[in-house]
Amino acid sequence: MTKRFSWVAVARGAVGALVVLAVWQAFARSGMFSTAMTPPLESVGRVIWRMLADGTFVENALATLARVFIGLAISFALAVPIGVLMARYWAAERIFQPVLSALLPIPSLAWVPLFILWFGIGNVATLLVVVYASLFPLVYSVWTGVRTVNPLWVRAATVMGADEGVLFRKVIWPGALPYIITGLRLAFGRAWIGVIGGELLASPKLGLGEIIFNAAEFLDAGVMLATLVGIGVIGVLFERFVFQALERLTVRRWGMVAGPAA
Amino acid sequence: MRRALSIVLPLATCAVVAAAWELLALYGGFPPKLVPGLGTIGQAFVRLSANGVLLAATVATLYRLAAGFALAVVIGVVLGIAMGRRQWVEDTCLPIVSFLYPIPGLAYAPLFVLWFGLGDVPTILLVGVASSFTIIINTWRGVKSVKPVWLRSAEVMGARDRDMFRRIVLPASLPYIMIGLRLGLAQAWRILIAVEMLMSVQRGLGWLIFGAQTFLNTDVMLATIAVIAALGVLLERQVFTRIERYTLVRWGMVAA
Numbered sequence: 001m002t003k004r005f006s007w008v009a010v011a012r013g014a015v016g017a018l019v020v021l022a023v024w025q026a027f028a029r030s031g032m033f034s035t036a037m038t039p040p041l042e043s044v045g046r047v048i049w050r051m052l053a054d055g056t057f058v059e060n061a062l063a064t065l066a067r068v069f070i071g072l073a074i075s076f077a078l079a080v081p082i083g084v085l086m087a088r089y090w091a092a093e094r095i096f097q098p099v100l101s102a103l104l105p106i107p108s109l110a111w112v113p114l115f116i117l118w119f120g121i122g123n124v125a126t127l128l129v130v131v132y133a134s135l136f137p138l139v140y141s142v143w144t145g146v147r148t149v150n151p152l153w154v155r156a157a158t159v160m161g162a163d164e165g166v167l168f169r170k171v172i173w174p175g176a177l178p179y180i181i182t183g184l185r186l187a188f189g190r191a192w193i194g195v196i197g198g199e200l201l202a203s204p205k206l207g208l209g210e211i212i213f214n215a216a217e218f219l220d221a222g223v224m225l226a227t228l229v230g231i232g233v234i235g236v237l238f239e240r241f242v243f244q245a246l247e248r249l250t251v252r253r254w255g256m257v258a259g260p261a262a
Numbered sequence: 263m264r265r266a267l268s269i270v271l272p273l274a275t276c277a278v279v280a281a282a283w284e285l286l287a288l289y290g291g292f293p294p295k296l297v298p299g300l301g302t303i304g305q306a307f308v309r310l311s312a313n314g315v316l317l318a319a320t321v322a323t324l325y326r327l328a329a330g331f332a333l334a335v336v337i338g339v340v341l342g343i344a345m346g347r348r349q350w351v352e353d354t355c356l357p358i359v360s361f362l363y364p365i366p367g368l369a370y371a372p373l374f375v376l377w378f379g380l381g382d383v384p385t386i387l388l389v390g391v392a393s394s395f396t397i398i399i400n401t402w403r404g405v406k407s408v409k410p411v412w413l414r415s416a417e418v419m420g421a422r423d424r425d426m427f428r429r430i431v432l433p434a435s436l437p438y439i440m441i442g443l444r445l446g447l448a449q450a451w452r453i454l455i456a457v458e459m460l461m462s463v464q465r466g467l468g469w470l471i472f473g474a475q476t477f478l479n480t481d482v483m484l485a486t487i488a489v490i491a492a493l494g495v496l497l498e499r500q501v502f503t504r505i506e507r508y509t510l511v512r513w514g515m516v517a518a
Contacts, residue, residue, distance in 0.1 A: 012353030020358060037376055090264075094271035099279060105494025106487055109368070109456035110468065113475035114483050117296055193366035197456050200368060209369065216372035224373045228365060235364025 039222040047226040056211070057230055063206035064199065065234070067123070068191045071130025075138050075187060078131075083142025084172070093143075100139065108133035108194045112201045122205070126198035133194030134187035141183020145176030177250055185243050192235060298481040306481035307488070315470070316489060322465040323454065324493075326386055331450045333390030338397025338446060339439065345398070346405025346435070359398055367392020367453045371460045385454070385461045393450035397442040404438025405431060436509060444502050451494060467493075 021041060027033075028040040035043070051057040085092035108129050115125035149172050157171045199209025208227050215223035280300060286292070287299040294302070310316040341359075345352040370388055378384035408431055416430050458468025467486055474482040 009353040012350055013357040016354035016358055019354075033377075091267070091271060094268055095275050098272040098275050101495075102491060105498065106491045107452035107455045107494075109452065109459070110471060110487055110490055112456075113459070113471050114480065114487070117475060117478065117480060117483075189364070192364070193368065193452075196366040197368040200371065201456070201459060212369055212372050216375065219376060221373060221376055224376075228369055228373070231369055232361050232365045236361060239364060 036219055037221050039225065043222050044225050044229075047222040048229065051223075051226055051230075057227075060206050060208050060211055061230060061234060063204075064195055064208045067126055067130055067195050067198075067204075067207070068188070071127050071195070072134055072184075072187060072191055074127075074131050075134040075191075076184075079135055079138035079142055079183075083139045084146055084168075086139075086143045087146035100136065103132075104136050108190070109197045109201065112198060116202055121202050125202040126195065126204050126207070129194045129198035129202070130191045133190040137186040137190060138180075138183045141179045141186070142176065145179030145183070146172055148179065149175035181243070181247055181250065184246075185239075188238065188243070192238075196231065295478050296480055298484065302481045303484045303488075306479070307485040310482065310485060316486070319465045319467050319470045319486075320489065320493065322463070323458065323467045326382065326389065326458075326463075326466065327447075327450060327454050329386045330389030330454065331393065331447055333386065334392075334394040334397055334446050334450060335443065337390065337394040338442065339401050341394075342398045342401025342439070342442070343405055343431070343435075345402040346408075347431070352402070356402075359395060363395040363399065367449075368456050368460075371457055375461060380462050382463060385457050385463055388457055388461075389450050389454050392453050393446045396449055397439075397446040400442025400445065401435065401439050404435030404442070407438065408434040440502075440506060440509070443505075444498075447497060447502070448494075451497065455490060 024038075025041050028035065028038040032038075039047075048057075082096055086096050087093075111132060112125060112129060115128050119125050119128070153171050153175060154167065157167050162170065195207070196209040196212075199207040200213045203210060203213060208231055211227045212224050215221075215227070284300055287294065287297045290297060298306075307316070341351075341355065345355055345359075367388060370392065374384040374388045378387065412430050412434060413426070416426050421429065455468040455471075458466040459472040463469050467490055470486045471483045474480075474486070
């Protein structure tokens with residue numbers, strides 16, 4: 001979606017954002033609802049400033065991100081062997097397929113109450129939700145990616161005497177990478193939803209979802225809105241910088257085309 | 263041989279998983295309240311089906327899903343098409359949409375409770391709003407991807423705005439819109455189950471799981487999760503494949 005830079009577009013975007021903010025402000029100031037429920041912009045701004053200044057925001061965001069990344073790492077460690085086996089060996093595909101298709105349609109958050117019973121409230125339950133949410137996009141992308149590696153490359157490498165290890169490192173892995181990166185992107189999106197939901201329901205000690213949940217107890221809409229803004233900013237930053245950079249560094253540099261749009 | 267194996271292997275996996283669960287339940291040393299055997303889960307399923315609790319919950323959840331998704335479709339398709347057809351709408355709305363898009367819908371839940379109270383209305387609103395973004399983005403991309411040659415030829419041949427939309431823009435962008443609807447429905451489904459846990463609605467599958475937690479009814483929770491899985495598959499396989507057949511395939515936009 002690259003577009004030529006245009007000042008008109010920027011101005012229009014600014015107008016759009018301003019209109020939304022102005023409507024909110026008018027609504028908040030109108031006195032239709034108490035300001036605790038619809039806080040005006042300046043109080044949301046003050047809350048954002050306070051949360052940034054005393055470090056609550058950073059602390060909780062780091063806790064949430066740590067859960068996302070530990071969960072993604074576990075998912076990745078599980079998904080790569082499963083996906084590769086499924087793509088390379090026909091029997092493995094038949095063995096894993098029924099389990100995957102039974103678990104795939106279950107929303108990860110449906111498991112939260114059960115995880116809480118089994119593992120107590122807190123980190124383990126939240127982490128499991130992240131793993132569950134991100135596992136399926138990863139398995140499917142590794143599986144599809146490895147399957148779509150040009151068989152000609154595999155045969156050529158084999159003929160040239162590549163053993164399984166070299167074949168995997170030099171042919172299959174780079175060949176499957178466009179899909180795997182798309183899968184990671186999808187998995188991050190799912191994990192991000194899962195972690196906020198998990199934090200809302202399983203209440204670990206720290207986390208952005210936990211802030212929102214606590215703020216709900218005190219009817220503090222200002223803190224909720226400030227945290228939502230933070231969640232939005234982090235989401236955009238990851239999408240824009242981390243994943244696009246990852247794509248540039250690997251896929252494009254190795255001359256593979258980008259995978260399908262997610 | 264291969265053909266026989268392709269039937270036997272999946273069945274074997276199911277049998278192994280079931281047996282492992284049963285062994286864990288019987289000899290794993292966990293309290294049977296927390297890890298119920300398959301028989302107990304089956305009994306819970308039969309009991310809940312017989313007394314109508316499961317049916318009532320399913321109907322309530324599907325009603326919310328339908329209402330929320332309908333809202334999402336209206337918002338998503340209308341805004342997506344407007345953004346695709348008119349540059350100023352795109353310029354004005356795209357920054358807001360792309361900022362709100364990555365915020366998990368569930369994060370709004372406590373705020374919606376604060377604004378709209380508990381129950382059906384905030385649940386439906388939240389599901390609708392949260393799943394509309396995928397539909398907006400995909401519809402917008404679809405309308406943008408309509409070949410300019412088609413638009414120009416239709417214009418030259420004297421198509422009015424309405425015909426242009428009905429005959430060209432809509433069919434041509436439909437594959438994308440359908441992807442958006444499909445992703446949107448899946449998202450609405452996932453959010454709905456979780457929102458039902460937070461919004462303390464009257465009935466519903468998410469509520470059933472959450473309520474069962476209070477009484478340590480693990481068998482009820484697992485039986486409900488199984489129903490959720492089955493419904494998820496049905497929604498995807500039956501509803502969407504059908505809609506696709508009636509529109510895309512029939513209009514010749516994609517191969518059957």
